[in-house]
Amino acid sequence: MDWLEFGLALAAFLGSHILPSRPGLKGALVARLGRAGYGMAYGGLSLLLLVWVIGAAGRAPFVVIWDQTLWMRWLANLAMPVAATLIVLALGAPNPLSFGGRATGFDPARPGIAGVVRHPLLWALLIWSGVHLLVNGDLAHVMLFGLFALYAVLGMRMIDRRNRRLWGEGLWITRASGTSNLPFHGNWHCYRPALWRIALAAGVWIGLLHLHLPVIGVSPMP
Template sequence: MGWGEFAAALAAFGLSHVVPVRPAVKAALVARLGRGGFGASYGLLSLALLVWVIAAAGRAPFVPLWDPALWMRWLANLAMPVVVGLACLALGAANPLSFGGRAAGFDPLHPGIAGVVRHPLLWALLIWAGVHLLVNGDLAHVVMFGLFAGFAALGMRGIDVRLRRMWGEAEWRRLAAGTANRPFGGAWRGYRPALWRLALAALVWAGLWHLHLPVIGVSPAP
């Protein structure tokens, strides 16, 4: 328990996001489990390890660094609908340029959510981690959310570099022409998100709000 468990949980989470996605390892796992089986297994493993990391951070020794101000809690509450919205609009959408998207149906001239931002899931993670870092002013949570934020920021560049190398510079530029790492820096005008995705985002956000206190032990209300 304590710092040892927290370090072990962080190490396991980090390894789970490095080893399985290496091309040779991923190809072997997909061949054994199938693409759907790999995706489901990887998603469940990531979720389980994320729960462990959060629980371990809560059990680590409490070392206060600052007292969260009221405006920080308001900022977190205003940011969370954006986080959930980005995630619901990105998962399974046509976007071969980033994590969580699919290649089929992608049109570089009308890139959809990728035109809003090239890496919507990683931006969701970055915003989530950033605002939760502010409202948790103790050492363990600052380390945890800081690492998540760094992982998201570095992941955007890492995916771009890997796809450039895999596809070639010309093909990557062709596909990414209407996208940008900066929000609203691509061809987002004319994008109309599916209503069912927006409805799902509202339901997920409401569920997270109501479950935050019984599951996490802290009310999200300012």
């Protein structure tokens, strides 16, 4: 039964992320709820399903693939502030090259966070899933975080291919010229993030650190 719950939760979470790729269904929901209402509803649903699938993975039968060691926990705690910072710097920032960013105000010569890495939210997901995969070496969590990591990597390629097709090669090259899928391989030297975003990222990380035990049921501390 525990494997059944994990399978249902995983299918529901992955299925919910098919929604943004269906323009007709998304358009109908945006028309009914408004763009802000759709964003809040979809974000809330995604968060609830994420909590469910992580909880279901913890309740699934424990099948060890590798053992956890102390250095893995230290690495996870060092990596998570980076993931939190990428999320806060990306949301609402000018970046038509990836989701989570806005098209208005984007300057290819000064690409902002996109100059640090083209897909900051997907890189945040990759960092989060990668370190959690490392510290959770049982079968259910390897499946869960492995799928998240694969989704992040494939998502970068899929978004790039879609933008090339929609914009045409010339406009794609112009907009993406100062960016890269590899961190710090684009035009990042002129980027100066707002101090309030850095402070907010620190607050998000501290909040996640303190909520991990009561919400997930496991302390993240080494």
